[in-house]
Every structure is written in C-alpha cells, then in structure tokens.
Amino acid sequence: MTNNWREKMKDYYFIGAAAVGVASALYWYYKDDAIGVTAKVDKSVKRSTPRITEELLSPEFENATTISIPFSEPYIFINDPESVEYVTSTNFDNYVKGKFTKSRMTDVLGNGIFNTDGHDWYVQRKLSSKVFTNKNFKTNIDTVFTDNINILLKVLNDHASEAKLIDMHNIFHRYFMDSFGKIAYGIDLQSLEKGSAAFVSSFDRAQNAMADRFTSAFWFITDKFDFKLQRDIKLVRSFGHKVVEDRKKNGTPSNNHDLLSLFMEYRHDDGTSLTNEELADHVINFILAGRDTTAQALSWCLFCLHQNPKVKEQVFKEIDETLGEELIPKYEQIKKMRYINAVFKETLRLYPSVPREGKSALNDDVLPNGTKIPRGAIVAWLPYAMGRSDKIWKSPEQFLPERWLSGKQPTQYEFPSFNCGPRICLGKSLAEIQGVFTLVSILCQFDFNIENTASVTMKQSLSLPMKYGLQCSITRRN
Numbered sequence: 001m002t003n004n005w006r007e008k009m010k011d012y013y014f015i016g017a018a019a020v021g022v023a024s025a026l027y028w029y030y031k032d033d034a035i036g037v038t039a040k041v042d043k044s045v046k047r048s049t050p051r052i053t054e055e056l057l058s059p060e061f062e063n064a065t066t067i068s069i070p071f072s073e074p075y076i077f078i079n080d081p082e083s084v085e086y087v088t089s090t091n092f093d094n095y096v097k098g099k100f101t102k103s104r105m106t107d108v109l110g111n112g113i114f115n116t117d118g119h120d121w122y123v124q125r126k127l128s129s130k131v132f133t134n135k136n137f138k139t140n141i142d143t144v145f146t147d148n149i150n151i152l153l154k155v156l157n158d159h160a161s162e163a164k165l166i167d168m169h170n171i172f173h174r175y176f177m178d179s180f181g182k183i184a185y186g187i188d189l190q191s192l193e194k195g196s197a198a199f200v201s202s203f204d205r206a207q208n209a210m211a212d213r214f215t216s217a218f219w220f221i222t223d224k225f226d227f228k229l230q231r232d233i234k235l236v237r238s239f240g241h242k243v244v245e246d247r248k249k250n251g252t253p254s255n256n257h258d259l260l261s262l263f264m265e266y267r268h269d270d271g272t273s274l275t276n277e278e279l280a281d282h283v284i285n286f287i288l289a290g291r292d293t294t295a296q297a298l299s300w301c302l303f304c305l306h307q308n309p310k311v312k313e314q315v316f317k318e319i320d321e322t323l324g325e326e327l328i329p330k331y332e333q334i335k336k337m338r339y340i341n342a343v344f345k346e347t348l349r350l351y352p353s354v355p356r357e358g359k360s361a362l363n364d365d366v367l368p369n370g371t372k373i374p375r376g377a378i379v380a381w382l383p384y385a386m387g388r389s390d391k392i393w394k395s396p397e398q399f400l401p402e403r404w405l406s407g408k409q410p411t412q413y414e415f416p417s418f419n420c421g422p423r424i425c426l427g428k429s430l431a432e433i434q435g436v437f438t439l440v441s442i443l444c445q446f447d448f449n450i451e452n453t454a455s456v457t458m459k460q461s462l463s464l465p466m467k468y469g470l471q472c473s474i475t476r477r478n
C-alpha cells in the first residue's frame with residue numbers, strides 16, 4: 001500500500017515537472033511578444049508581432065485585422081465607425097464583457113459596473129445614473145469642486161514661489177482622487193495635502209497588472225506567484241471594505257445622495273440588500289472610473305497646450321474675457337467657454353483616456369462590412385487609432401479645437417473616446433464640467449512650461465497614463 005502510494009507520487013511529480021517544463025518553454029518562446037501575436041488576415045501590420053503601445057495604437061492598424069493569441073480567443077479589430085456602431089449599439093446583446101474580461105479583472109473589481117453584463121450591469125447603471133444629474137453637478141461645483149480647487153491652487157502657488165519643477169500628472173491624480181472620494185462616498189482622503197495613501201500605489205499596480213493580463217498568455221500563472229501583486233490586491237479590496245464599514249458605523253449624513261448611499265438603499269427583488277463585498281466592488285469600480293480618466297485627460301491637455309502656443313493664447317483670452325476679476329468659474333461660465341470645452345474634446349481625440357476597447361462575441365455574427373465574427377472572438381476597437389485616422393478627421397495630426405466649434409460634428413461612433421451605445425460613459429458630463437472647471441481655474445492664475453517634452457510618453461495600462469509624469473515649471477500670470 002505504502003509502496004503503491006509512493007509510486008503514484010512519483011508519477012505526479014513527473015507530470016508536474018513536465019507541465020512546468022512545457023509552460024517555461026512556451027513562456028520563453030513568446031516572452032518578447034506583447035501578446036504573442038501572429039498577424040493572420042492583416043494587410044497593414046508591418047511585423048508579425050506588433051507591440052500594443054506602438055503598432056496597435058497606430059492609425060495604420062486598420063479594419064478587420066485579426067491577431068491570434070496563444071491559449072486565448074482571437075482578436076478582430078474593427079476601427080471603422082460603422083462596425084463600432086454595430087457592435088456597441090445595433091447588436092449590443094451579442095457583444096459582452098464576458099468571461100474574457102471578467103477572468104482578468106474579478107480579483108480586483110469584483111462584480112462592479114466595469115466587469116458585469118446583463119441584469120447585474122443594468123441595475124448598477126440605472127442606480128448610478130441617479131447621481132450623475134445636472135442638478136448634482138451644479139451643487140458639486142459650488143461645494144466639493146470649489147473646496148478642492150482652493151487646495152490645488154495653494155499647492156501650485158507654493159510651487160510657483162519655490163521655482164521647483166512639479167509633476168502635474170501626479171498632482172492631477174491626487175486632486176481627482178480627493179474630489180471623487182467626496183462626490184461618490186463622502187470621504188475626505190486629503191491626498192493633495194498629505195500625499196497619496198498606500199492604497200493608491202497598490203491600486204495603480206493592480207490596475208497595471210489587469211492591463212498586462214490582456215496581453216500576456218500566462219498571466220494566470222505568473223500573477224498567482226507575484227506575491228507583491230497579491231498584497232496590492234488585498235489592500236485595494238480592504239480599502240473598499242473600510243469605506244463601506246465606516247459608512248455603516250457612522251451612518252449616512254442627512255440629505256446625502258452620493259453613490260454609496262444609493263447602493264446601500266438598494267434592495268434586490270427578494271428584499272435583501274447588497275453585501276459588504278458587493279458595496280466594496282462599487283467603491284473600487286468608481287475610483288477606476290472617476291480618477292485616472294479625467295486626471296490623464298488634463299495632463300495631456302496641458303501637454304497639447306504647451307505644444308500649441310497659439311491655442312494656449314486663445315485659452316488665456318477666453319478665460320480673461322469670461323472671468324474678469326473672478327478667479328474661480330461658476331457653472332454657467334464653464335458652459336459659456338466654448339473654446340476651452342473644444343480644447344478638452346480635441347485632447348481626448350488625440351489622447352483618449354481609454355485607448356482600447358473590446359467585447360466578446362456571444363454568437364457567430366457578420367458585421368455590416370462583411371467581416372465574419374466567430375463565437376468567442378474579441379472584437380476590439382481603438383479610440384486612439386480612430387482619433388488619428390484621416391478617414392474620419394481632416395488633418396488629424398493637427399491640434400485644432402476649431403473643428404469642434406462649427407461644421408458637421410462627429411457621431412459618438414466616429415469619436416468613441418467616451419465609449420458609445422447603451423454603455424456610453426456615465427460620467428461624461430461630469431468629466432467635461434470638472435475637467436474644464438479645473439483647467440480654467442488653474443490657467444486663470446498660472447502658466448505651465450514643460451521642461452523636457454521628449455520625456456512625455458504614454459505607458460501601457462487600461463487607461464492612458466504618462467510613463468514619466470509631466471514635469472512642469474509654474475509661473476504666476478499677472
């Protein structure tokens with residue numbers, strides 16, 4: 001009996017060692033490819049192994065390019081507006097986040113809005129949309145935004161006096177984290193004044209890991225043994241839980257209709273409320289939605305203004321003419337500043353905060369242009385590439401806010417930086433108002449000069465961060 005057991009163990013060791021050997025060999029073979037890619041149907045990809053941050057984002061990466069990934073579903077790229085409309089709206093039910101996305105995101109995001117489909121998604125969308133109303137935006141501008149912008153202006157003023165370089169990319173992330181903490185959960189994180197909490201760095205690393213999982217064949221093995229990452233994920237999850245537990249302990253302030261209180265009031269059909277785990281999912285998902293996207297849009301906006309001094313002059317002119325002696329804009333003034341609103345959109349055309357999008361096909365399908373989509377394929381489109389395509393835009397390489405002021409305006413499918421169809425960004429209006437509000441408030445008093453433009457480059461992630469930040473010198477405007 002004992003011998004038999006020993007023999008069996010030997011077999012298991014042998015099988016285990018062989019499996020590790022095969023996995024190592026495959027890893028070694030594919031390790032230089034961003035996604036271990038072989039271009040199959042493509043006419044435009046120059047190499048057979050495109051790296052996602054370079055060729056995949058280039059406008060040359062044209063429609064109906066198919067790439068296959070070892071041990072994964074094929075990707076089919078559809079960078080034409082007609083196909084994007086079909087996938088995101090016309091045949092919405094056939095294209096889901098599905099197992100492909102969920103398997104890569106659930107340990108961090110749980111079943112939050114970014115990671116769900118069907119009924120679960122619909123309920124979350126309906127509930128959350130109650131917070132994103134014009135009335136709430138107006139109130140937020142007079143309260144949360146104004147409190148927070150005063151802290152930001154003080155930080156900038158101190159730096160202008162010291163004549164030191166400041167990383168505006170980092171500052172914007174901390175500023176939007178604080179604003180969003182207050183709007184969504186009524187918590188004061190104070191990261192602008194005190195520096196980011198440990199959880200923020202863990203959140204950044206967990207987010208990068210999730211992005212890498214879409215381009216790595218062996219993420220489910222490597223991430224399991226990445227103990228630092230596992231600790232980061234644990235910290236992110238416990239932050240979500242702490243926000244929920246603190247709210248339950250301290251109660252909801254009267255008249256508070258923030259996101260967390262709405263989710264806490266929600267009852268399932270059987271009368272049960274959301275568990276702490278589900279509430280923590282919502283907290284974490286909305287930080288992902290609300291912080292990085294707008295912070296990165298504003299960082300790229302300062303970069304574009306630096307590269308286009310004539311546009312910057314126009315921006316200063318509009319601010320000075322609209323605000324007069326005032327320093328902080330009101331809701332109506334923000335709406336009136338058409339040129340700066342156009343600058344914000346033009347930035348998102350060239351630097352969309354979510355540069356890649358993808359959905360999984362539930363059933364075989366055929367796109368209007370005849371592209372066959374097999375069941376399970378990932379249909380992907382690239383707002384980054386579409387924003388630079390001369391099939392959609394005139395002189396796409398030029399930063400021209402004027403294109404947003406007259407003439408035919410692009411449809412949501414031609415300009416998918418906020419996504420499109422029923423899953424269009426829920427925070428679009430909030431982001432536009434808060435983005436322009438922040439830009440106007442800081443440019444009313446300060447000018448920013450980027451010291452080394454060559455160091456401004458993007459980093460691979462789910463969103464579009466700057467790899468080395470945005471080092472600026474600040475001067476006060478007279």
Ligand code: HEM
Pocket residue numbers: 113114125128286289290291293294297348352353354357358416417418419422423424425426427428430431
């Ligand atoms: C410049 C800023 C922003 C940009 C460019 C942007 C863009 C996007 C994009 C492309 C998506 C689709 C992502 C996906 O497929 O999963 C999305 C979804 C979403 N965004 Fe934004 N976003 C911005 C700011 C915000 C803000 C401030 C909020 C506020 C919380 C927000 C809330 C959401 C939510 C809840 C979704 C999920 C919608 C759904 O799946 O039904 N976004 N956003």
